[in-house]
Structures are given as C-alpha cells and as structure tokens.
Amino acid sequence: MRAFRVVVIGGGATGIGILRDLSMRGVTAVLLEQGGLAYGTSSRFHGLLHSGARYAVSDVEAARECIEENAVLRRIGRHCVEKSEGLFVLTAEDDEAYVRPWLEACAEAGITTEAVAPDEARRLEPALSPEIRQVFRVPDGGIDGFRLVWHNAMSARRHGGQVRTCHKVTGIESANGRVTAVEVCDTLKKETYRLACEYVVNAAGPWSGEIARMAGQTVDITPDRGTLLAFNHRFTSHIVNRLHESADGDIFVPHGSITILGTTSARAKNPADTTPAPEEVLRLLSLGEPLFPAVREYRILRAFAGNRPLYTPPDHDAGRSASRNFVIVDHEKDGLAGFVSIFGGKLTTYRLMAEKMTDLVCGRLGVATPCRTAEVPLAEQPSEEMLARAARRLPAHRTQLVAERLGDQFADIVGGLEKSGGSDLLCECELVTRAEVELAAGDEATHFLHDIRFRTRLGMGTCQGSYCSLRAMGALTEIGAPFAADAQAALRLFLQERWRGLRPVMWGAQVQEIELGRAIYGSTLNLNGGDDETD
Amino acid sequence: MTDIAQPDRCIVCTTCTVMCPVAKNCLDFLGPRMIGPAHQRFRLLGMGEDESLHYCSNCKNCDISCPCDVPVSTFIMRARAEASREKPPKFRDWILAHGELLACWLRFIPAVFKNFGMGFAPVRLLLHALGIARQAPLPAFAAQTFRRKFKSLSQPQNLPRQVVLFPGCFVDIYEPESGLDIVAVLNRAGYEAITPEGFVCCGLPLVANGFWQNARQNARRNLEELARWTDRGLPVLTACPSCALMFGKDYAEYFPDLLPRNLSPVLVDVCEFLTGCMERGELSAPDVAPGAATTGDDHILYHAPCHLRALGAGLPGLELLRLIPGLRAEYADSGCCGISGSYGFKKDKYAIGMRVGSALFSAMRQSDAKLCASECGTCRVQMRHGGGKQTLHPVSILRRWLDGK
Incomplete structure (x- = not known):
C-alpha cells in the first residue's frame, strides 16, 4: 500500500517547488528534508532575483531563463519579491570594452537595459563611488529565499502535498532495476521507516551526490562555496552590480532592513561546509570598495556561506566558469528506473526547474495535467478588509510587513490577534510580534527556533538574537511548544548558530554587540550553567 | 534631507529606553531605541512611522545615556519632521512652536490684557479645546520684552570689555527680569552687554513640534549673526541651556550643510562665563553675610535642566552658586522636570510631564530650601507649578547676593 507516488528529497527551493507542482497536478507526494525548510543553499545566497544580465555574455540561455522566470516570480510571488531595480555600474577598475558586448547580449536575451547618467545614479544612490x-x-529584484520556500510549502500542502522535516534519508531500495521505496529516519523521534513509492526525485542540492550514492548512482556535482556578508542597514535601495565579467564580491543586494554583499566561489570541503572565515570577509570588503568606498565603515551583522550544487561533467571545471544551467538526470539510462536527480541552476529559476522535473515525472507516471505554477500565485493578496482588521490590532505601518511575511496565514494571525492578542514585539530589531512567533511555532515543520527565524526574521536584526531569543523562549514555554521543553538547550543551539556568523566579523560596533550578548548569556543568565562564580 | 544618518553605532543595549523619562511614565511610547535607531533601519526601507513617535519630548536623556554616541534624538526629530511633511502638525503645536512670532503679533496688546486673557477661564477652555492643558502653568507675558527694556537701559559708561548676550525667547518674552539680572552682573564684572536684533529663536521649539523648515531658516539667520560677532572676537553668551544645545550640537546634526567650515557655533553658558570672571578676579565674590538675602535663607536647591546635561559641559550654574560665600547650594539630582519646553503644556502630555517631574517635585518639597534654582526658563515654570517653590536663574540669585538685597 503506497501512500505517495513520489518522494522528493530536499527541502530547498527546488524540492519544494517540485512538491508544489506535483501536488497541483494531483500526484500524491511527500518531501523529506534532513534539517528544516531552506536550511541549505536556498537560505544562503544574496537574495537576488536575477534579471539575467549577470549571465548575458557568458551564457545567453541562462540569461533568457532568468528574465522569463523573473517576470513569473514577480507575478506569483509578490510576497517574496522586493521590486527594487538593479544597476550595473562600470567602476574605475572595470574594462570599458565589456560594455558593448554586454549590452548586445542583454538585448539578445530580452533583458531591457537603460543608461543612467553617473550623476543621476549618484543622486539615486549617494553612497556610490564618485568615480x-x-x-x-x-x-533585477530582491527575493526572500526563506519566505519563498515556506510559501511554496504552504501552497503545496493546500494541494495535498506533505512536508516532513528532520527526516534524513538513509537508503533507497530498488527491485528489478526500479525504485520501490525510500528508507528514512525521523531524527527527532529516532525512528526509521520505509516509504514505498514509484518515483524518487533527488533535489538535495549539494547533498545530491550522497543521495545518488545511496541508490548506487553517481551525479557530476561539486559543492561550490560562496561566502556573503550581511550589513546592518540599507545603504543602497537598488541592487548594484559591477559591470564586468562575473567575479567575486561584485553584487550588493538591499534586502528588507539589511544589505547583502556577495559572493565568493571556492570548492567546498563537503556539503555542510558553511562556516565563513575572517579572511573571506576581508577579501569581500576590499572587492566591494570600488562600488561603495565607505563599505568598511558600515557595520557587518554577520557572514554566512552556502554551497552551490554546480554541475561539473568530468571534463569541466568547477567555480565561476561552471555552467549556471540546471541539469536533470534520469537514472533510468544508468539502470535505475524511477530515480531522477536535479541540480545546478539558480534560485531565480527554481520554478522552471521544478516544472521541467515534474513534466518528466508526470510523463512517466502517465499524468497529463498541465503545469499551472506560473499562473497560480503562491499566496493570495490580503483583502482590504483583512488589512483593516489587522490595522486595528497592529501599528498601521507593520500590517503590510506581517501580511507579506505570512502569506496565506495572514488571516489566521489576524483572527488570533483579535481573539487572544499578542501584538507585543518579541524581536524589536526586525519587528516580530508574539502572535507571529506562536503561529510559526505551531507549524508541523517547525522543530527549532531557527524555523521560526526563517518564517519571521526573529533574531536576524541588529542584536542577532541577544534579546529576542530569550523572549521567544519565554513565550514558547508558556504555550507549551514541544521543542521548548528543554529551553536552555534550545536557546543555546540558537545562539550558537547566530554566533557562528558573528565570529568572523568581530570588530567595530559588532564586537561591542557580541560582548553585550556574551555578558547577558554567559554572565547574567549563566547559560553555560556554572555552579558558582569561580566556574 | 539626503544625508540620512545611519543606525550602525547602536548596539541595542536599551540603556536609552531605561533612562527615558517618557517611556517610564507612558506605556504607549515604544521608547527612544525603537523610534530612533531601530526604526531607522525600516525608514531606509520606506516604512511609515510608529504612531507613538509624537510622545518623544526631545528631552535628550537618550543622547545623554547612550554609551555609543548614537544621535538618538536626532533620528527621532528628523522622523517627526518627515512625518509632519505628510501630516501637518496641529494648530496647537503651531502655537507652541511659534512663541516668538506670537509675541511679536501680540506686542501691541498690553500684557495686563494678555495675561488676563490667559488666566480667564473661557480662554483657557478654548486653549484646552485646542489641545493646551487647562491645568498647565502657561507663563505670563511680561509687560515689556527683555529686548525693549534693554534698549531703554543705560549701562555704566566706560566699561572696559564687551560681550554679546543671546537672551533666548523665554527670558525675552516672559522673564525679562532674569535678563536684566544678567546684564547687571556682567556690568559689575566690567562687561558691556550687547543684545543684537539679528538673532531669532534658536529653533528648538520649531523642531520639537515638527516645523523643520522654519527651524532651518532660523538656524541660517542665527549662524550668520553668530559669525558676525565671533569674527569680532566677542563671546556670545546665553542664559538658556536649550538654546546653547541647539547652537552647539543640534545645528550640526540637523543642518550640517549650513555650518561654515571654520565656525564652531558655540554659545557660552552665562554661568560658566561668570565663573571665569570670578576666577580672573573681574568679579569679586560677594562678602555679604549669610542670611542677608531677601529670601531669608542661605539654602538653595538646584535642578540641572536635561538640555544642560546633554551639552556635557558640567553644571556651571551649580558651580557658580557654590562660589557664593555663605550660600549652600544642593543638587536636586532628580532627573527631568517633565516640561521639556512646550511638551508639558499639551493636553495629551500634561499628565505624563507631571509624572516625569514627580521625583523633582518631591525633592523640592522635602528640601529645607525655600528657594530653588535652574537655568532653564520652562524648567523654572514647571518647578514652581509642581514643586510649589520660588525658582530663579542662578545669576538672579547671584545678583541679589551681590546687591546685598
């Protein structure tokens, strides 16, 4: 007896996009994720919704995909997309000869470019270099990777899809050259069980090599590490790119209350190798200076790294020169029917990747329902009436913020606020209310404070969790959230993760912030549990 | 307002919110950290203002307490200015911000009628309806402004030195006798006082009530006038710590483009100047026997205005009082008096102001001192109102002592 026809492995944008597409086409499917939703690459990028201009010269096909999907996501993912524009800037250090071929390539790919006088650009963005x-x-636009994944998950669920987080795949079973089941371990309950299925989709990003190995297959992927910096405030309201051949440290993306500078490109030791180093931070800063000369004066909130699942066939190099195109491998040609892998690509094209993969799977399963993911919005726009009701419970300026964060759950939170209050702020840096935290805590895919952070931005602002994590644990203990049972352990786990991103940027105001946080938890709250003052 | 200050220096220690007298006494106010640097990150995103922005009294205890030198109140005042562009301030706020202009318009009405009107119950009810609290201790108009009295004043001939005096609106309109006390003491120290017509209101009440552009115009005029006198090497004194703060600190933060490169726009505190006179021997400390003053008491309770503390230049008024032999000057050290310029006069703020000032009021009542002192005019009004004791400018007390009255 099969509960699901398809098992999707990997809770990033690609996997969750496939789950949504399958569910919308009426195919029963479950998604298995070893950690939480968007724990991997989908939350570890610069948040850029590519116009494709970055790839126009090197890969016009990828550029064309980007601009098409850019338009689609602006339509279906309004809650997740920030409609900032992009500027491509030729700095004093860039080669003027690149401009013409770039403009021609953009035109060929269908990307509109418009010249802006440097003075006008400096009026728009006063922090830009005068040179x-x-x-x-x-x-270009901004896109919130956390939110995109969660809104996809909620949409998939509405169509019958299931999401199981903290579920690590431990084996893939086959008989007579065809996949029959997946063996999976619920890492919280420490239970292993079998899920019989017809098809397994390997969308595990940088981990897809390991998943393929479980099925006795190989895929040509190399985890390629990119490090990024998050700054404490928006010093640009446009996305700013260097106008040159794609290189490290040449994109600034304003994102909600912060700005992100990225990225680097280097071979990762393993898929989980995401701890940034101070040298990478210093290098990024010097690379960012030709665009924003004062970049060293801005306070860095944290550094973080993600691993791109780059497609690297045996005779190709990884890194910058590797294709940003996505690849679908049907392992039937290698002797295992019912097992498919997808990797490469970019977050901007996640929906297209999911569509192509779902087309293939549906074709094999004999499902003829067409794809509708490009037309149906991820979440409904909140009604005027709902916004007005929310404005009675929340400060007016915050209702839109909450509506965008929560998508289809906005109505739930408004109802909750009317019934039992909760408009008090737990996270003051990112304006997160108690009601939002409680709502996110009640989701079946929420097992850690991180999951709440991804949904709400709790702990992602100036204090990096120093104040809100304690308050959130208090609120969660009161409502009896299961993972808050051992509040001390939950708190320590969350803070350690925050501090991982803080350690490589310990200077300036941020080191004062860290010391304050350390004093609060290490000394005042004695989080490490010393018995007396000499411990 | 292109050069939006960035919020990066704030480390979220929330000391400012703990030290904020309004946040302590008004739960609806989110506090300086939230309305200041925290919301600044969202202002850059284009998000609207929090409704509680109007509760800030601009007393600047946030700036005083910040360990990281974040211009907290500047964030808030700039935000109020932006909010006022979209939604103009109330008529009530216009009245309270434009005291100087109002006084000018009303100058031909004799003070006795004006004050009768201000104390007349139906007028107070009308003002109450406009948003000025019925119970608030609105100061009475003086029969003649300080500037007019000064014109007809004959200073002693052949004084060897000159100083410029910026009286401040409060002294000019409501309390000219304090100004005359200052001139008398300056004369005694050998200084002829000059009160130029070119100076206008420093602009602080305009900023606090959301009239940013008017404040900017005033700043421009004042800076030009100031340069004229400092170019001649003359110190410009003021009796009002708020005016001194506006010139010395706020102009640079609010209107950096107006500041000439070489000018540090400093108004010298008159108490500090007179302390210097005593140290230089220009003014000898009075040797009047204790108890000879009209107050009949040698004990003074001194209150330091918040804006004086925000200047970060010590407490010269207290020092001056302590230089007077036989006088015992006690520092009240009880925080904000709650008036904050025009804040405590407002109907929706009066009760908050009175709660803020309650510590000072009880210190006044418990003290043996019959006379209190403070440099700030509206602090004095609030202290008389809430603490029920006569309160004077420190220089007025010095003059009484010098005159042996």
Whole structure:
C-alpha cells in the first residue's frame, strides 16, 4: 500500500517547488528534508532575483531563463519579491570594452537595459563611488529565499502535498532495476521507516551526490562555496552590480532592513561546509570598495556561506566558469528506473526547474495535467478588509510587513490577534510580534527556533538574537511548544548558530554587540550553567 | 534631507529606553531605541512611522545615556519632521512652536490684557479645546520684552570689555527680569552687554513640534549673526541651556550643510562665563553675610535642566552658586522636570510631564530650601507649578547676593 507516488528529497527551493507542482497536478507526494525548510543553499545566497544580465555574455540561455522566470516570480510571488531595480555600474577598475558586448547580449536575451547618467545614479544612490563611469538600469529584484520556500510549502500542502522535516534519508531500495521505496529516519523521534513509492526525485542540492550514492548512482556535482556578508542597514535601495565579467564580491543586494554583499566561489570541503572565515570577509570588503568606498565603515551583522550544487561533467571545471544551467538526470539510462536527480541552476529559476522535473515525472507516471505554477500565485493578496482588521490590532505601518511575511496565514494571525492578542514585539530589531512567533511555532515543520527565524526574521536584526531569543523562549514555554521543553538547550543551539556568523566579523560596533550578548548569556543568565562564580 | 544618518553605532543595549523619562511614565511610547535607531533601519526601507513617535519630548536623556554616541534624538526629530511633511502638525503645536512670532503679533496688546486673557477661564477652555492643558502653568507675558527694556537701559559708561548676550525667547518674552539680572552682573564684572536684533529663536521649539523648515531658516539667520560677532572676537553668551544645545550640537546634526567650515557655533553658558570672571578676579565674590538675602535663607536647591546635561559641559550654574560665600547650594539630582519646553503644556502630555517631574517635585518639597534654582526658563515654570517653590536663574540669585538685597 503506497501512500505517495513520489518522494522528493530536499527541502530547498527546488524540492519544494517540485512538491508544489506535483501536488497541483494531483500526484500524491511527500518531501523529506534532513534539517528544516531552506536550511541549505536556498537560505544562503544574496537574495537576488536575477534579471539575467549577470549571465548575458557568458551564457545567453541562462540569461533568457532568468528574465522569463523573473517576470513569473514577480507575478506569483509578490510576497517574496522586493521590486527594487538593479544597476550595473562600470567602476574605475572595470574594462570599458565589456560594455558593448554586454549590452548586445542583454538585448539578445530580452533583458531591457537603460543608461543612467553617473550623476543621476549618484543622486539615486549617494553612497556610490564618485568615480563610477557608466551605469545601466536592469530589472533585477530582491527575493526572500526563506519566505519563498515556506510559501511554496504552504501552497503545496493546500494541494495535498506533505512536508516532513528532520527526516534524513538513509537508503533507497530498488527491485528489478526500479525504485520501490525510500528508507528514512525521523531524527527527532529516532525512528526509521520505509516509504514505498514509484518515483524518487533527488533535489538535495549539494547533498545530491550522497543521495545518488545511496541508490548506487553517481551525479557530476561539486559543492561550490560562496561566502556573503550581511550589513546592518540599507545603504543602497537598488541592487548594484559591477559591470564586468562575473567575479567575486561584485553584487550588493538591499534586502528588507539589511544589505547583502556577495559572493565568493571556492570548492567546498563537503556539503555542510558553511562556516565563513575572517579572511573571506576581508577579501569581500576590499572587492566591494570600488562600488561603495565607505563599505568598511558600515557595520557587518554577520557572514554566512552556502554551497552551490554546480554541475561539473568530468571534463569541466568547477567555480565561476561552471555552467549556471540546471541539469536533470534520469537514472533510468544508468539502470535505475524511477530515480531522477536535479541540480545546478539558480534560485531565480527554481520554478522552471521544478516544472521541467515534474513534466518528466508526470510523463512517466502517465499524468497529463498541465503545469499551472506560473499562473497560480503562491499566496493570495490580503483583502482590504483583512488589512483593516489587522490595522486595528497592529501599528498601521507593520500590517503590510506581517501580511507579506505570512502569506496565506495572514488571516489566521489576524483572527488570533483579535481573539487572544499578542501584538507585543518579541524581536524589536526586525519587528516580530508574539502572535507571529506562536503561529510559526505551531507549524508541523517547525522543530527549532531557527524555523521560526526563517518564517519571521526573529533574531536576524541588529542584536542577532541577544534579546529576542530569550523572549521567544519565554513565550514558547508558556504555550507549551514541544521543542521548548528543554529551553536552555534550545536557546543555546540558537545562539550558537547566530554566533557562528558573528565570529568572523568581530570588530567595530559588532564586537561591542557580541560582548553585550556574551555578558547577558554567559554572565547574567549563566547559560553555560556554572555552579558558582569561580566556574 | 539626503544625508540620512545611519543606525550602525547602536548596539541595542536599551540603556536609552531605561533612562527615558517618557517611556517610564507612558506605556504607549515604544521608547527612544525603537523610534530612533531601530526604526531607522525600516525608514531606509520606506516604512511609515510608529504612531507613538509624537510622545518623544526631545528631552535628550537618550543622547545623554547612550554609551555609543548614537544621535538618538536626532533620528527621532528628523522622523517627526518627515512625518509632519505628510501630516501637518496641529494648530496647537503651531502655537507652541511659534512663541516668538506670537509675541511679536501680540506686542501691541498690553500684557495686563494678555495675561488676563490667559488666566480667564473661557480662554483657557478654548486653549484646552485646542489641545493646551487647562491645568498647565502657561507663563505670563511680561509687560515689556527683555529686548525693549534693554534698549531703554543705560549701562555704566566706560566699561572696559564687551560681550554679546543671546537672551533666548523665554527670558525675552516672559522673564525679562532674569535678563536684566544678567546684564547687571556682567556690568559689575566690567562687561558691556550687547543684545543684537539679528538673532531669532534658536529653533528648538520649531523642531520639537515638527516645523523643520522654519527651524532651518532660523538656524541660517542665527549662524550668520553668530559669525558676525565671533569674527569680532566677542563671546556670545546665553542664559538658556536649550538654546546653547541647539547652537552647539543640534545645528550640526540637523543642518550640517549650513555650518561654515571654520565656525564652531558655540554659545557660552552665562554661568560658566561668570565663573571665569570670578576666577580672573573681574568679579569679586560677594562678602555679604549669610542670611542677608531677601529670601531669608542661605539654602538653595538646584535642578540641572536635561538640555544642560546633554551639552556635557558640567553644571556651571551649580558651580557658580557654590562660589557664593555663605550660600549652600544642593543638587536636586532628580532627573527631568517633565516640561521639556512646550511638551508639558499639551493636553495629551500634561499628565505624563507631571509624572516625569514627580521625583523633582518631591525633592523640592522635602528640601529645607525655600528657594530653588535652574537655568532653564520652562524648567523654572514647571518647578514652581509642581514643586510649589520660588525658582530663579542662578545669576538672579547671584545678583541679589551681590546687591546685598
């Protein structure tokens, strides 16, 4: 007896996009994720919704995909997309000869470019270097990876899809050259069980090599590490790219209350190798200076790293020159029917990747329902009436913020606020209310404070969790959230993760912030549990 | 307002919110950290203001307490200015912000009628309806402004030195006798006082009530006038710590483009100046026997205005009082008096102001001192109102002592 026809492995944008697409086409499917939703690469990037201009010269096909999907996501993912524009800037250090071929390639890919006088660009973005020479406007945007994944998950669930987080795949069973089941361990309950299925989709990103090995297959992927910096405030309201051949440290993306500078590119030791190093931070800062000369004066909130699952066939190099295109491998040709892998690509094209993969799986399963993910919004726009009701419970300026964060759960929170209150702020840096934290805590895919952070941005602002994590644990203990049972352990886990990103940037105001946090938890609250003052 | 200050220096220690007298006494106020640097990150995102922005009294205890030198109150005042562009301030706020202009318009109405009107119950009810609290201790108009009295004043001939005096609106409109006390003491120290017509209101009440552009115009005029006198090497004194703060600190944070490169726009505190006179021997400490003053008491309770503390230049008024032989000056050290310029006069803020000042009021009542002192005019009004004791400018007390009255 099969509960699901398809098992999708990997809770990033690609996997969750596939789950949504399958569910919308009426195919029963379950998604298995070893950690939490968007724990991997989908939350570890610069948050850029590519126009494709970055790839226009090197890969016009990838650029075309980007601009098409860019338009689709602006339509279906309004809650997740920030409609900032992009500027491509030729700095004093960039080669002018690159401009013409770039403009031609953009035109060929269908990306609109518009020249902006450098003075006008400096009026728009006063922090830009006075030495910039040429500027072009492109339809880049910002996208919230955490929110995108969660809103996809909620949409998939509405269509019958199931999401199981903290579920680590331990084996893939087959008989007569065909996949029959997946063996999976619920790491919280420490229970292993079998899930019989017809098809297994391997969308595990940088871990897809390991998943393939479980099925006795190989895929040509190399985890490629990119390090990024998050700054404490928006010093630009446009996305700013260097106008040159794609390189490290040449994109600034304003994102909600912060700005992100990325990225680097280097072979990762393993898929979980995401701890940034101070040298990488210093290098990124010097690379960012030609665009924003004062970049060293801005306070860095944290550094973080993610691993791109790059497609690297045996005769190709990894790194910058590797293709940003996505690849679907049907392992039937290698002797295992019912097992497919997808990797490469970019977050911007996650939906297209999911569509192509779902087309393939549906074709094999004999399902002829067409794809509708490009038309149906991830979440409904909140009604005027609902916004007005929310405005009676929340400060007016915050209702839109909450509506965008929560998507289809906005109505639930408004109802909750009317019934039992909870408009008090737990996270003051990112304006997160108690009601939002409690709502996120009640989700079946929430097992840690991190999951609440991804849904709400709790702990992602200036204090990096120093104040809100304690308050959140208090609120969660009161409502009896299961994972808050051992509050001390939950708190320590959360803070350690926050401090992982703080350690490589210990200077300036941030080191004062860290010392304050250390004093609060290490000394005042004695989180490490010393018995007396000499411990 | 292109050069939006960035919030990076704030380490979220929340000391400012703990030290904020309004946040302590008004639960609806989110506090300086939230309305200041925290919300600044969202202002850059284009998000609207929090409704509780209007509760800030601009007393600047946030700036005083910040360990990281974050311009907290500047964030808030700039935000109020932006909010006022979209939603103009109330008529009530216009009245309270434009005291100087109002006084000018009303100058031909004799003070006795003006004050009768201000004390007349139906007028107070009308003002109450406009949003000025019925119970608030609105100061009475003086029969003649300080500037007019000064014109007809004959200073002693052949004084060897000159100083410029910026009286401040409060002394000019409501309490000219304090100004005359200052001139008398300056004369005694050998200084002729000059009160130029070119100076206007420093602009602080305009900023606090959301009239940013008017404040900017005033700043421009004042800076030009200031440069004219400092170029001649003359110190410009003021009796009002708020005016001194506006010139010395706020102009640079609010209107950096107006500041000439070489000018540090400093108004010298008159108490500090007179302390210097005593140290230089220009003014000899009075040797009047204790108990000879009209107050009949040699004990003074001194209150330091918040804006004086925000200047970070010590407590010169207290020091001056302590230089007077036979006088015992006690520091009240009880925080904010709650008036904050025009804040405590407002109907929706009066009760908050009175709660804020309650520590000072009880210190006044418990003290043996019959006379209190403070440099700030509206602090004195609030102290008389809440603490029920006569309160004077420290220089007025010095003059009484010098005159042996």
